[in-house]
Amino acid sequence: MLAIRAARLFDGRSVTLDPVVLVDAGRIAAVTDSAPAGSEILDLGAATLMPGLVDAHTHLALDASDDPIGRVVAASDDELLDHMRAAARTALAAGVTTVRDLGDRGYLSLVLREELARDPMAGPRVLAAGPPITTTGGHCWFLGGEADGVEGIRAAVRERAEHGVDVIKIMATGGELTPGSRADTPQYGLDELRAAVDEAHRHGLPVTAHAHAAGTIVDAVAAGVDMIEHCSYATDEVIDALRMAGTVVSVTVGADPGVPYPPRLITLLVEYFQMVTRLRTAGVPVVCGSDAGIREAKPHGVLPYGVAALVERAGFSPAEALRSATSLAAEACGLGDSKGVVAPGYDADLLAVNGNPLIDIAALTRVRAVLRAGTLVS
Ligand SMILES: [Zn+2]
Known part of the structure; x- marks a missing residue:
């Protein structure tokens, strides 16, 4: 289980603060506020996490x-x-x-x-x-x-x-x-x-x-x-x-x-x-x-x-x-049940950007991390 921390999450619809997004087998397992014991932690610090x-x-x-x-x-x-x-x-x-x-x-x-x-x-x-x-x-x-x-x-x-x-x-x-x-x-x-x-x-x-x-x-x-x-x-x-x-x-x-x-x-x-x-x-x-x-x-x-x-x-x-x-x-595009939202069951295709695009949209071009099917793209 991978636990991703960030300063905020735009889940495709709305925003929550200090989220922990749990990823398992390429999909979102849960959106919560603490990492379960034994999970691998990816701490994105002040970044904003959102759907790819x-x-x-x-x-x-x-x-x-x-x-x-x-x-x-x-x-x-x-x-x-x-x-x-x-x-x-x-x-x-x-x-x-x-x-x-x-x-x-x-x-x-x-x-x-x-x-x-x-x-x-x-x-x-x-x-x-x-x-x-x-x-x-x-x-x-x-x-x-x-x-x-x-x-x-x-x-x-x-x-x-x-x-x-x-x-x-x-x-x-x-x-x-x-x-x-x-x-x-x-x-x-x-x-x-x-x-x-x-x-x-x-x-x-x-x-x-x-x-x-x-x-x-x-x-x-x-x-x-x-x-x-x-x-x-x-x-x-x-x-x-x-x-x-x-x-x-x-x-x-x-x-x-x-x-x-x-x-x-x-x-x-x-x-x-x-x-x-x-x-x-x-x-x-x-x-x-x-x-x-x-x-x-x-x-x-x-x-x-x-x-x-x-x-x-x-x-x-x-x-x-x-x-x-x-x-x-x-x-x-017909992918409403698998893409574009960070919620349990959706594919863990994720983008993290430095800053807060909900205030400063230009932050969207400051890529901190990309995950595809739950794996960090180098
Ligand atoms: Zn064209």
Whole structure:
């Protein structure tokens, strides 16, 4: 039995002082105030203990270089898998103990998922979408997930279900990353989105839609998708639709402050955080997705900066922001009974940071310790 002491515990929902968290066989055994005789003690002093972070949107196959697309296209499967292993280690070291990979090539994230299930110290728990479904030549077509029309989409969903994905990712609009693709332009209409949701749900899989343009977000919500990624152009109509349907939005946040951001995107980002503020005010559930890997300012493990940005730029309280990257994110990703909460029976995926992120959210980037499946990650 391992007994972890810290100054305070954010358990995924609320805070207690001077906790002792007991860990046995990779799971939380109890949250108490004293260590049983004979237990091994890990004393984290003045640190804050909390659940490991859940990143609802990453791309382990993209390397956050100055040309992530070029690199992914040029790499062999073996090379790409090696890059993904490194990305997984980097994310874990930053305290991200669960990632949802929303776009790989060749279903390699499923290979990594199985590797890390056998060797959890080597990376986060992975939920995998495989190659995102996109139109021919559409956003991220180079990942290999092209599918057109209602029947094409149904077949693409079935193919992913056969591979054993955890979630279906569909590119409902174009996106920033792909030359020739536009974020404000739809890729699929209501019938195609309905087909994706129907076929996915028939296989017991959730669907998340990459959607920037307002009309397409409304269509995706009407089609019954389980989550929206990005949600950039959220008009009042969009926010009403999201609120009525209870659809979770994975907001794209997190950038390394040490890397200059493209000037063109800085203005967009100001508007984006205004949109996130409106989602919060309207009561739309918001979880954190970093989109790590897609550009130099988004290295793997960047999520803590995104959580901080929700506080600094979108009016979240620190506790709200922490919930959005722990308990709420785990629940929204279908892991609400094993991740994102420090309570008996949950996996002992833990993050300890120096300082008190409930007062100073920037403390989230000051990692003191990470535990994965109950073992300290060196
Ligand atoms: Zn993405």
